[in-house]
Amino acid sequence: MADLNPQADLATHEVFNQPPPLEDYNLFRTDSALMEALSREGGDGMRAEVDAYGSELGRAENIEHGRLANACPPVLKTHDRFGRRMDEAEFHPSYHALMALGMKHGQHAIPWEGETGGHVIHTAMHYMMYQVESGVCCPLTMTYAARPALEMQPEAMQFWLQGSVSRDYDSRSIPATSKTGLTIGMAMTEKQGGSDIRANTTRAVARGRQGPGEIYDLTGHKWFCSAPMCDAFLTLAYTEQGGVSCFLVPRWRQDGARNGIHLQRLKDKLGNKSNASSEIEYHAAEAMMIGEEGRGVRTIINMVTHTRLDCATGSTSLMRQAVIQAGHHVENRMAFQRKLSQQPLMRNVLADLSLEQEAATVLSMRLARAFDEAATDPQAAAFSRLAVAVGKYWTCKRVGVVVGEAMECLGGAGYVEESILPRLYRESPLNGIWEGSGNVICLDVLRAMQREPESVAAFMAEIGTARGRDTRLDRAIDHMESELGRLDDIEFRARAVVEHMALTLQASLLTAAGPTAVAEAFLASRLDGGWGHTFGTLEPGLDLQPLIDRATPVAAG
Numbered sequence: 079m080a081d082l083n084p085q086a087d088l089a090t091h092e093v094f095n096q097p098p099p100l101e102d103y104n105l106f107r108t109d110s111a112l113m114e115a116l117s118r119e120g121g122d123g124m125r126a127e128v129d130a131y132g133s134e135l136g137r138a139e140n141i142e143h144g145r146l147a148n149a150c151p152p153v154l155k156t157h158d159r160f161g162r163r164m165d166e167a168e169f170h171p172s173y174h175a176l177m178a179l180g181m182k183h184g185q186h187a188i189p190w191e192g193e194t195g196g197h198v199i200h201t202a203m204h205y206m207m208y209q210v211e212s213g214v215c216c217p218l219t220m221t222y223a224a225r226p227a228l229e230m231q232p233e234a235m236q237f238w239l240q241g242s243v244s245r246d247y248d249s250r251s252i253p254a255t256s257k258t259g260l261t262i263g264m265a266m267t268e269k270q271g272g273s274d275i276r277a278n279t280t281r282a283v284a285r286g287r288q289g290p291g292e293i294y295d296l297t298g299h300k301w302f303c304s305a306p307m308c309d310a311f312l313t314l315a316y317t318e319q320g321g322v323s324c325f326l327v328p329r330w331r332q333d334g335a336r337n338g339i340h341l342q343r344l345k346d347k348l349g350n351k352s353n354a355s356s357e358i359e360y361h362a363a364e365a366m367m368i369g370e371e372g373r374g375v376r377t378i379i380n381m382v383t384h385t386r387l388d389c390a391t392g393s394t395s396l397m398r399q400a401v402i403q404a405g406h407h408v409e410n411r412m413a414f415q416r417k418l419s420q421q422p423l424m425r426n427v428l429a430d431l432s433l434e435q436e437a438a439t440v441l442s443m444r445l446a447r448a449f450d451e452a453a454t455d456p457q458a459a460a461f462s463r464l465a466v467a468v469g470k471y472w473t474c475k476r477v478g479v480v481v482g483e484a485m486e487c488l489g490g491a492g493y494v495e496e497s498i499l500p501r502l503y504r505e506s507p508l509n510g511i512w513e514g515s516g517n518v519i520c521l522d523v524l525r526a527m528q529r530e531p532e533s534v535a536a537f538m539a540e541i542g543t544a545r546g547r548d549t550r551l552d553r554a555i556d557h558m559e560s561e562l563g564r565l566d567d568i569e570f571r572a573r574a575v576v577e578h579m580a581l582t583l584q585a586s587l588l589t590a591a592g593p594t595a596v597a598e599a600f601l602a603s604r605l606d607g608g609w610g611h612t613f614g615t616l617e618p619g620l621d622l623q624p625l626i627d628r629a630t631p632v633a634a635g
């Protein structure tokens with residue numbers, strides 16, 4: 079029925095003092111810290127492409143794709159109506175649209191195309207896509223990260239090496255040889271052992287000859303296998319004599335039949351809704367061995383190192399999206415006759431959040447450069463070995479509290495499902511769990527310290543360049559040196575040690591790179607004790623406006 083009294087509606091439903099939606103903005107151009115880092119870390123060769131990606135991702139229709147892909151999660155199809163096995167996950171068109179966008183821009187492929195600064199460019203792209211929709215980043219990241227493992231068997235893997243850098247997204251479930259673009263997943267975790275991969279029970283039996291590049295049949299299960307519509311999966315299984323070995327398991331066999339990979343169910347997860355995470359069984363699944371028999375962990379760690387970089391960036395990205403949502407809201411909302419962004423206590427909170435987030439951006443982009451340099455520079459390789467673990471640990475520990483505090487800046491509007499904040503909040507613990515949970519990462523740092531002392535030397539050399547810039551930083555470096563030299567109770571103290579390494583690295587990077595106001599606020603709060611236990615406890619006297627500007631996307635754009 080038509081509204082009989084439009085005036086009445088106006089009287090009760092006039093909407094004012096509410097921000098417009100944050101959309102149709104360029105995720106790159108409105109992010110000063112990212113733009114500066116792209117140049118500083120060597121990614122300017124594709125600045126125009128990163129800019130174009132940022133512009134496309136910020137369009138209202140792509141933000142809406144991100145919402146829909148999560149509101150309409152994938153559905154498992156085990157069998158067709160005739161009873162034949164299908165073992166597929168059916169996705170919403172919005173998920174496919176964002177996969178196609180990511181692959182078109184080369185988020186998964188650029189580092190392998192020979193471009194200078196390829197990992198830095200990839201990291202900038204991943205960071206922007208993750209803000210709009212993180213679920214698609216799972217297969218995009220795994221496809222990117224699989225390459226160093228595939229390269230352990232270059233001749234046999236030629237087809238996969240080529241197909242996985244295609245810019246075409248081909249969502250069809252058909253044999254890989256008929257597709258225009260390929261994606262690659264990873265299946266390691268089993269029920270009885272996730273972190274402890276050697277507890278795996280999946281068995282591999284050679285069909286004929288044994289060894290790298292040979293065909294095996296795999297039988298067993300994997301308790302977590304995300305993005306099960308990928309065209310192949312890097313997986314671990316025990317051979318009869320050799321021990322844990324790495325295999326590539328395609329979804330379709332060489333003879334054109336479906337491979338013996340049965341999808342048992344999709345996980346009912348806290349967040350990460352757009353991404354299908356499945357439990358699978360291998361029933362004599364056809365697989366090819368990659369790398370040396372019995373050295374499977376060493377082979378797949380080449381992939382895990384790269385996924386860890388993306389975990390660090392992913393957490394950084396969630397922080398960025400949460401902080402700019404907060405910045406946008408407080409800039410467009412009044413309370414007590416003043417904009418929220420002008421209220422002293424809110425300025426303290428927003429500046430503090432912005433500071434935490436920028437420190438994470440600077441760190442992630444520096445890590446990415448180390449990946450670029452590692453191919454030709456052993457020092458960079460040694461630095462990246464340790465620093466990526468430190469960076470993953472710390473950014474993943476910070477993201478949850480940052481997103482929670484940013485949500486509070488939006489008040490009730492941040493807590494409702496129409497807001498992106500609940501999605502960011504639910505996503506925030508995930509990077510901390512996969513690819514090495516917090517403790518496992520800290521133990522990995524200790525392992526590197528014991529077995530690869532060159533990684534500690536490279537880490538110290540990087541931080542050592544900051545000596546003399548600031549007495550607070552010098553003290554932190556001294557403290558770190560003495561902590562790294564103390565071996566008593568080192569396993570018990572590992573989190574404290576890694577945390578201090580992360581903060582000192584961030585401080586050294588910010589003093590070299592960030593605007594003075596950002597570096598000064600970081601030194602004063604994170605290193606000098608001038609900080610409480612929550613955001614918004616920066617001490618008076620700091621120059622907060624630059625931090626607030628950097629968290630307010632439209633004003634800065």
Ligand SMILES: Cc1cc2nc3c(=O)[nH]c(=O)nc-3n(C[C@H](O)[C@H](O)[C@H](O)COP(=O)(O)OP(=O)(O)OC[C@H]3O[C@@H](n4cnc5c(N)ncnc54)[C@H](O)[C@@H]3O)c2cc1C
Pocket residue numbers: 263264265266267271272273274302303304305347350355508511512513514515516517518519521
């Ligand atoms: C949404 C989602 C998707 C996933 N997708 C995939 C996928 O595609 N492929 C895949 O292979 N896996 C996947 N995983 C699995 C993930 O990688 C594992 O959950 C993770 O590695 C941890 O293993 P776990 O769950 O067995 O925990 P556990 O290994 O049992 O660890 C439990 C806790 O104990 C801690 N811990 C372990 N060892 C020690 C120790 N020695 N000292 C102190 N603390 C310790 C860990 O840090 C952790 O906090 C996914 C997980 C999730 C949640």
